[in-house]
Amino acid sequence: MNWLLxxxxxxxxxxxxxxxxxxxxxxxxxxxxxxxVNLAHGSLYxxxxxxxxxxxxxxxxxxxxxxxxxxxxxLLGVVVEMVALRTLYARDHLDQVMATFGLILFFNEATRxxxxxxxxxxxLPEFLNQTVEIIPGAPYPAFRLAIIxxxxxxxxxxxxxxxxxxxxxxxxxxxxxxxxxxxLGINIRLLFTLVFGLGAxxxxxxxxxxxxxxxxxxxxxxxxxxxxxxxxVIGGIGSIKGAFIAAILIGLIDTVGRSFLPELLDLVLPSxxxxxxxxxxxxxxxxxxxxxxxxxxxxxxxxxKGVGR
Amino acid sequence: xxxxxxxxxxxxxxxxxxxxxxxxxWAGDSFYTGLVARILILAIAALSLNLLIGYGGMVSFGxxxxxxxxxxxxxxxxxxxxxxxxxxxxxxxxxxxxxxFGTAFIALIIGAISLRTRGVYFIMIxxxxxxxxxxxxxxxxxxxxDDGLSIYSRSDMLGLIDLNDEKSLYYxxxxxLLVVLYLMHRLVGSAFGNVIRGSKSNxxxxxxxxxxxxxxxxxxxxxxxxxxxxxxxxxxxxxxxVSPDVMHWTRSGDLIIMxxxxxxxxxxxxxxxxxxxxxxxxxxxxxxxxIGGLRVGEYWQLLFGPLLILVVLYARNGVDSFLPxxxxxx
Numbered sequence: 016m017n018w019l020l021x022x023x024x025x026x027x028x029x030x031x032x033x034x035x036x037x038x039x040x041x042x043x044x045x046x047x048x049x050x051x052v053n054l055a056h057g058s059l060y061x062x063x064x065x066x067x068x069x070x071x072x073x074x075x076x077x078x079x080x081x082x083x084x085x086x087x088x089x090l091l092g093v094v095v096e097m098v099a100l101r102t103l104y105a106r107d108h109l110d111q112v113m114a115t116f117g118l119i120l121f122f123n124e125a126t127r128x129x130x131x132x133x134x135x136x137x138x139l140p141e142f143l144n145q146t147v148e149i150i151p152g153a154p155y156p157a158f159r160l161a162i163i164x165x166x167x168x169x170x171x172x173x174x175x176x177x178x179x180x181x182x183x184x185x186x187x188x189x190x191x192x193x194x195x196x197x198x199l200g201i202n203i204r205l206l207f208t209l210v211f212g213l214g215a216x217x218x219x220x221x222x223x224x225x226x227x228x229x230x231x232x233x234x235x236x237x238x239x240x241x242x243x244x245x246x247x248v249i250g251g252i253g254s255i256k257g258a259f260i261a262a263i264l265i266g267l268i269d270t271v272g273r274s275f276l277p278e279l280l281d282l283v284l285p286s287x288x289x290x291x292x293x294x295x296x297x298x299x300x301x302x303x304x305x306x307x308x309x310x311x312x313x314x315x316x317x318x319x320k321g322v323g324r
Numbered sequence: 325x326x327x328x329x330x331x332x333x334x335x336x337x338x339x340x341x342x343x344x345x346x347x348x349x350w351a352g353d354s355f356y357t358g359l360v361a362r363i364l365i366l367a368i369a370a371l372s373l374n375l376l377i378g379y380g381g382m383v384s385f386g387x388x389x390x391x392x393x394x395x396x397x398x399x400x401x402x403x404x405x406x407x408x409x410x411x412x413x414x415x416x417x418x419x420x421x422x423x424x425f426g427t428a429f430i431a432l433i434i435g436a437i438s439l440r441t442r443g444v445y446f447i448m449i450x451x452x453x454x455x456x457x458x459x460x461x462x463x464x465x466x467x468x469x470d471d472g473l474s475i476y477s478r479s480d481m482l483g484l485i486d487l488n489d490e491k492s493l494y495y496x497x498x499x500x501l502l503v504v505l506y507l508m509h510r511l512v513g514s515a516f517g518n519v520i521r522g523s524k525s526n527x528x529x530x531x532x533x534x535x536x537x538x539x540x541x542x543x544x545x546x547x548x549x550x551x552x553x554x555x556x557x558x559x560x561x562x563x564x565x566v567s568p569d570v571m572h573w574t575r576s577g578d579l580i581i582m583x584x585x586x587x588x589x590x591x592x593x594x595x596x597x598x599x600x601x602x603x604x605x606x607x608x609x610x611x612x613x614x615i616g617g618l619r620v621g622e623y624w625q626l627l628f629g630p631l632l633i634l635v636v637l638y639a640r641n642g643v644d645s646f647l648p649x650x651x652x653x654x
């Protein structure tokens with residue numbers, strides 16, 4: 016086994032995991048606090064990437080583009096929440112699934128109308144568009160490293176907000192018992208809108224960071240949305256800690272599995288069978304994990320306190 | 325026997341569907357027979373899903389996977405008959421049995437695990453399982469992987485019915501729809517149906533009077549899966565093609581849209597929903613309006629998306645709420 020390759024894949028796993036966490040953090044809060052299934056979360060991720068591509072084009076700088084994208088997606092999230100989603104909180108999950116499915120169609124088509132059917136490219140500045148040798152002999156793209164750093168930074172910041180501030184206290188209380196904090200005189204509507212905007216901004220951040228390495232295209236939100244849903248379900252809906260652990264776990268399993276499963280299968284199966292089975296099994300692995308977790312712990316690994324009724 | 329206005333509308337719809345191949349012959353455009361056949365197949369699948377969603381309150385988000393399994397049975401059978409000369413694999417009755425019991429078996433496994441969970445978790449786990457089946461289909465190179473599988477010969481029904489004849493196939497599909505409608509009608513009205521509906525509205529009370537909802541739910545899940553597998557069998561024969569795309573989670577979303585568009589409180593709802601869904605697609609995408617050099621129809625989902633939201637917000641029972649004698653809530 017090639018250890019340098021393994022190391023690189025582990026770093027890639029962390030990078031995917033942290034991207035997933037940025038998406039999952041917002042989604043799990045919306046899910047947990049508002050009991051709202053939001054399939055359109057992937058669309059906000061996509062809008063983050065498209066906004067960033069546009070702003071980078073206007074200003075000529077990726078960093079300024081990124082800084083402009085965050086408030087833009089925050090605002091978009093607030094508008095979507097106030098216009099379309101607010102009335103859905105009281106509805107059952109089926110209605111929410113349907114309405115946000117409608118939002119996905121709308122966002123995809125609107126994107127095609129505004130930016131055209133061909134994907135965009137986000138050019139990276141020089142200092143991010145190179146490799147660094149964190150370990151001698153193993154060059155690693157600086158931008159992917161930056162994603163990992165930003166991911167950890169935001170995770171830490173989010174932890175501080177949720178565990179140390181008044182807003183965080185309300186968020187945690189909301190995830191445990193929505194009705195009670197309403198009864199205690201908290202303005203839930205405002206809290207919901209704020210949390211949704213925050214979640215949108217995080218999704219936008221994930222989108223603008225994924226843009227340069229994947230591609231900025233229509234439908235980019237859907238595939239990652241499913242991964243994100245898997246993450247929050249495994250982690251336990253409403254739990255930031257669960258989302259973080261599950262995201263890293265999924266990132267690692269998916270990335271490392273895809274590159275090493277063929278070799279592992281080769282050891283136990285005839286090589287012909289292994290070669291055909293490996294791609295299918297490696298893309299299934301995370302779903303297997305999810306089914307396994309739910310079969311054993313139907314509320315996910317870390318359900319928020321007071322939820323496991 | 326006197327019919328209520330609602331029953332008359334339903335009957336009129338069935339009469340039109342029964343005469344459709346002749347109507348399109350008369351109009352000289354047989355394109356619509358194929359389109360309506362596709363709608364009816366999706367209606368069969370949506371009807372089976374409505375047993376879970378509408379009557380049982382189980383929002384399964386992976387129903388399209390069962391359609392895919394049924395379709396792949398036909399595809400794989402035709403593939404081996406064509407490539408390796410294994411003739412029995414083209415036998416329509418063997419394919420039918422495999423499609424129905426194969427999906428029933430898969431539904432049994434998926435249901436047994438998924439039904440341990442509730443609410444959002446159930447939505448997600450059924451979707452996860454359907455994604456597993458989707459990726460299985462994507463991963464198997466022998467059967468075309470991403471590109472799908474062309475079906476060079478339709479199921480051989482041993483002379484009883486010729487599926488290569490578009491009219492015969494249409495009537496097979498139409499009668500299948502009638503049978504499924506009747507089956508649903510009987511099922512929902514039976515003691516079994518009462519337990520399923522009772523578990524939706526109040527599970528605790530259902531337990532208190534001595535029923536264990538799990539068994540009943542699992543049975544419903546298996547029945548719905550098997551019917552969807554049968555729909556897959558029909559679809560593969562209609563399209564002469566099967567690809568992983570039929571199992572994608574967005575296809576499961578389409579089925580749910582149909583149920584909501586049609587109205588889940590009623591027997592005929594999914595049929596109206598499937599009609600409305602594909603008709604809207606046809607209609608919206610052929611809007612002749614042009615604004616600023618852009619043809620509106622090309623961006624039909626821009627209208628369809630918000631329309632869905634409006635239906636969810638203001639017309640909770642979809643088409644059903646516009647028919648005479650609509651109930652106020654499901």
